[in-house]
Amino acid sequence: MSQLELNYQRKTVNVKEMFKNPEMLTLIGFFILCVFFSIASEQFLTGNNISNIIRQVSINGILAVGMTFVILTGGIDLSVGSVMAFTGTIMAGMMINMGMPPIVAVLLGILLGAALGYINGLFVAHARIPAIIVTLAMMEVARGAALLYTGGYPLSGLPSSYAFIGRGDLFGIIPMPAVIMVLVFIIAYIILNHLPIGRYIYAIGGNEEAVRLSGVKVKRVKAFVYLVSGVTAAISGLIMTSRLSSGQPMAGEGYELDAIAAVVLGGTSIAGGRGHIFGTILGALLLGVLSNGLNLMGVSPYVQRVLKGAIIVGAIYYSSVRQKD
Amino acid sequence: MDNVLEIENITKEFPGVKALKGVSFEVKRGEVHALVGENGAGKSTLMKILSGVYTPTTGKIRLDGKEVIFNDPKQAQQLGVSIIHQEFSLIPYLSSVDNIFLGREKKGANRLLDRKKMRKEAEEVLQRLNANIDLNKPVAHLSVANQQFIEIAKAIAIDTKVLIFDEPTASLTGKEIDKLFELIEKLKADGVTIIYISHHLDEILHMCDRMTCLRDGEWVGTREVKDVSKQDIVKMMVGREIVNVFPEKPTGNGKAEILLDVKRLHNKSVADIQFSLKKGEIIGIAGLVGSGRTETVRALIGADPAQEKDVYINGQKVDIKNPTDALSHGIALIPESRKTQGLVLNMTIKNNISLPILKDLSSFLGLINKKKEDGVIEKSIQDLLIKTPSSQQLVKNLSGGNQQKVVLAKWLNTDCKILIFDEPTRGIDIGAKEEIYKLMRNLADKGLSIIMISSELPEILGMSDRVLVMHKGRIKAEINGTETTSEKVMYYATGGGDV
Ligand SMILES: Nc1ncnc2c1ncn2[C@@H]1O[C@H](COP(=O)(O)OP(=O)(O)OP(=O)(O)O)[C@@H](O)[C@H]1O
Numbered sequence: 159m160s161q162l163e164l165n166y167q168r169k170t171v172n173v174k175e176m177f178k179n180p181e182m183l184t185l186i187g188f189f190i191l192c193v194f195f196s197i198a199s200e201q202f203l204t205g206n207n208i209s210n211i212i213r214q215v216s217i218n219g220i221l222a223v224g225m226t227f228v229i230l231t232g233g234i235d236l237s238v239g240s241v242m243a244f245t246g247t248i249m250a251g252m253m254i255n256m257g258m259p260p261i262v263a264v265l266l267g268i269l270l271g272a273a274l275g276y277i278n279g280l281f282v283a284h285a286r287i288p289a290i291i292v293t294l295a296m297m298e299v300a301r302g303a304a305l306l307y308t309g310g311y312p313l314s315g316l317p318s319s320y321a322f323i324g325r326g327d328l329f330g331i332i333p334m335p336a337v338i339m340v341l342v343f344i345i346a347y348i349i350l351n352h353l354p355i356g357r358y359i360y361a362i363g364g365n366e367e368a369v370r371l372s373g374v375k376v377k378r379v380k381a382f383v384y385l386v387s388g389v390t391a392a393i394s395g396l397i398m399t400s401r402l403s404s405g406q407p408m409a410g411e412g413y414e415l416d417a418i419a420a421v422v423l424g425g426t427s428i429a430g431g432r433g434h435i436f437g438t439i440l441g442a443l444l445l446g447v448l449s450n451g452l453n454l455m456g457v458s459p460y461v462q463r464v465l466k467g468a469i470i471v472g473a474i475y476y477s478s479v480r481q482k483d
Numbered sequence: 484m485d486n487v488l489e490i491e492n493i494t495k496e497f498p499g500v501k502a503l504k505g506v507s508f509e510v511k512r513g514e515v516h517a518l519v520g521e522n523g524a525g526k527s528t529l530m531k532i533l534s535g536v537y538t539p540t541t542g543k544i545r546l547d548g549k550e551v552i553f554n555d556p557k558q559a560q561q562l563g564v565s566i567i568h569q570e571f572s573l574i575p576y577l578s579s580v581d582n583i584f585l586g587r588e589k590k591g592a593n594r595l596l597d598r599k600k601m602r603k604e605a606e607e608v609l610q611r612l613n614a615n616i617d618l619n620k621p622v623a624h625l626s627v628a629n630q631q632f633i634e635i636a637k638a639i640a641i642d643t644k645v646l647i648f649d650e651p652t653a654s655l656t657g658k659e660i661d662k663l664f665e666l667i668e669k670l671k672a673d674g675v676t677i678i679y680i681s682h683h684l685d686e687i688l689h690m691c692d693r694m695t696c697l698r699d700g701e702w703v704g705t706r707e708v709k710d711v712s713k714q715d716i717v718k719m720m721v722g723r724e725i726v727n728v729f730p731e732k733p734t735g736n737g738k739a740e741i742l743l744d745v746k747r748l749h750n751k752s753v754a755d756i757q758f759s760l761k762k763g764e765i766i767g768i769a770g771l772v773g774s775g776r777t778e779t780v781r782a783l784i785g786a787d788p789a790q791e792k793d794v795y796i797n798g799q800k801v802d803i804k805n806p807t808d809a810l811s812h813g814i815a816l817i818p819e820s821r822k823t824q825g826l827v828l829n830m831t832i833k834n835n836i837s838l839p840i841l842k843d844l845s846s847f848l849g850l851i852n853k854k855k856e857d858g859v860i861e862k863s864i865q866d867l868l869i870k871t872p873s874s875q876q877l878v879k880n881l882s883g884g885n886q887q888k889v890v891l892a893k894w895l896n897t898d899c900k901i902l903i904f905d906e907p908t909r910g911i912d913i914g915a916k917e918e919i920y921k922l923m924r925n926l927a928d929k930g931l932s933i934i935m936i937s938s939e940l941p942e943i944l945g946m947s948d949r950v951l952v953m954h955k956g957r958i959k960a961e962i963n964g965t966e967t968t969s970e971k972v973m974y975y976a977t978g979g980g981d982v
């Protein structure tokens with residue numbers, strides 16, 4: 159459980175304690191960046207740009223939700239970027255080549271994501287192969303499959319109604335990807351904080367043997383988290399294809415690293431057992447604002463990558479130093 | 484005799500807890516000084532301060548008359564204070580030699596590790612300890628006792644003035660304990676001062692020169708051991724007298740029906756296991772460490788594989804493939820190692836206790852009913868006298884004994900009919916022990932059946948309605964509870980009766 163909730167339950171807000179909390183740090187970092195960029199660039203606070211940020215953040219944010227599940231158990235999922243591309247191209251293909259109605263294609267695509275994630279889970283939980291190896295293999299397999307399926311070219315010609323998911327606004331104002339992200343987030347929150355399986359996920363990251371001896375079917379729980387990650391990858395794939403109005407086989411390259419970065423920036427321990435879904439969303443927001451702001455300021459993308467790496471290590475170092483003592 | 488250590492007005496505060504409240508006493512050069520007190524009294528905290536793990540909130544430490552401030556354990560070691568922790572701190576997959584020299588490896592002229600030299604010195608140290616240990620094996624593959632010897636070797640490989648033992652015998656048995664005592668005598672003869680924490684009062688009476696008692700973080704008194712009796716120590720610790728630790732055994736439940744019938748159990752560590760357990764009965768399983776007691780129950784609940792397993796509950800054959808099946812048949816194992824098997828240290832007390840019962844605590848749509856959960860947890864904390872500021876405390880911040888109580892609470896809330904306790908009172912103070920024994924007997928009186936594995940003979944004799952003695956993976960004898968004596972148990976436990 160997070161310090162945030164702890165303090166809340168004790169009904170005392172100890173300021174010093176609060177600042178030890180990694181989520182708090184990410185939040186502060188987020189605000190500082192926002193203030194900085196709104197001074198540095200006039201375009202930053204425009205409606206257009208904000209909606210842009212939100213759309214960009216949503217894809218990474220959703221991936222990061224699934225990644226949080228996996229990392230909490232002490233695992234890792236490197237395949238999310240590829241799974242996103244593969245499910246996205248399949249969805250596009252089913253609509254374009256087979257003329258399926260969007261809703262059916264989307265559901266099948268999500269099912270495919272779930273299946274790929276579950277395969278990861280089976281290998282990790284039952285065959286006991288380290289997650290980094292299993293998901294690295296899946297990363298290759300899914301990327302290869304996407305390229306095979308499309309022949310290496312984008313699939314375009316999606317129905318125009320479909321573009322609403324990625325580009326439309328709910329009630330003409332709230333970007334649809336944000337709506338989906340919030341929904342995913344709420345479901346994840348409920349699973350992690352109000353269902354037994356959520357407790358098991360945290361506990362497995364802390365001490366798997368103790369959980370097994372408590373009569374919990376640990377293998378099932380572990381397979382489940384990879385399945386969740388597959389589902390969130392497919393949802394991101396859905397938003398991506400809709401935004402680009404095409405199925406891009408090379409979409410999402412390197413997105414797994416952004417998702418992992420969002421999770422750890424949000425204060426989830428990479429060793430598992432500790433962390434919070436709130437933090438993950440904050441981490442994704444922070445990364446999104448950072449790259450958007452730097453783009454607006456005209457900072458070269460090469461420099462951006464260097465900066466991003468430095469910020470990740472710096473933030474985590476700072477919070478671990480804070481947490482000691 | 485002069486003082487090697489002077490502790491003056493030490494306090495230590497953790498968020499929400501005052502672990503030490505102005506403790507002062509002296510330790511004389513060359514003595515064996517016992518430190519006693521209830522679980523959570525602050526013993527380990529004080530010793531961690533003396534060995535540089537924690538810095539005190541206020542107060543002074545004088546070593547050889549000079550005030551010292553230890554910023555980390557290494558500094559304390561260099562000045563001559565070392566500690567053997569309650570929970571071991573060896574690196575499992577390093578060899579004994581590498582563990583002994585961890586952090587102060589010897590380097591040769593070429594600046595590379597001088598393995599030969601380290602090995603030779605390690606051998607010398609172990610010779611001093613009279614221990615015969617394979618130095619090449621990773622320590623994870625050594626017995627608990629040998630791991631402890633490596634821990635001690637690590638401490639005395641540097642010149643140590645003061646050596647602190649935090650509950651060293653909690654994981655040792657008979658012979659190993661004797662060996663440890665010999666070792667302590669030897670260290671004492673070499674002029675090393677020893678501080679010794681233990682909940683085994685006999686050990687203290689047997690071995691120590693003086694004793695200090697803490698209660699609730701406060702100093703209660705320091706006495707010459709020859710001037711006190713066991714009762715005096717108990718009274719200092721808990722503030723009241725405890726006459727009879729063990730509740731009375733019931734007579735004549737010999738006619739009760741058989742609940743669990745293990746007709747056959749066989750795997751790579753145990754052979755031809757066969758026993759039965761009656762309703763309302765407590766059976767004790769005695770034996771030396773490594774005699775297959777834990778292996779037997781782990782195989783029974785499906786935590787380890789078994790080649791042959793023929794088990795009946797209430798006359799019905801049951802197939803227990805994993806701990807989940809065991810739980811659904813009403814069998815719970817309360818494991819021996821709280822750190823590796825019993826607890827998720829980084830979770831709160833609450834989340835640990837509710838782990839096996841979450842399904843029962845969830846109602847609407849499978850959501851956890853937090854109100855109900857809080858109720859159960861608060862009751863457990865009260866029933867077992869778990870000492871903590873709140874149920875939201877992380878388990879790793881509890882004292883060793885209180886951690887053990889959390890493990891017990893976790894299982895007592897499941898409505899299992901068969902409870903298997905593996906070393907239930909390891910590291911638990913005498914007051915809490917009395918509570919736990921009472922609780923076990925109450926559960927049995929209510930019709931639950933209990934299997935208790937224990938390395939403490941008095942516990943086996945005091946609690947069991949029937950005793951099984953194991954040796955080398957087999958059950959060597961079954962003794963009626965009223966007829967057991969320590970001689971009988973030890974006879975079979977050490978292989979007596981073999982042809
Ligand atoms: N890191 C910590 N954070 C918060 N509280 C702590 C921490 N370490 C110890 N405590 C608390 O300080 C008190 C003293 O603990 P300590 O471990 O010194 O007890 P002890 O006398 O060694 O008990 P035992 O016999 O059970 O080992 C306990 O209430 C414990 O919960």
Ligand SMILES: [Mg+2]
Nearest residue numbers: 527569882883
């Ligand atoms: Mg202790």
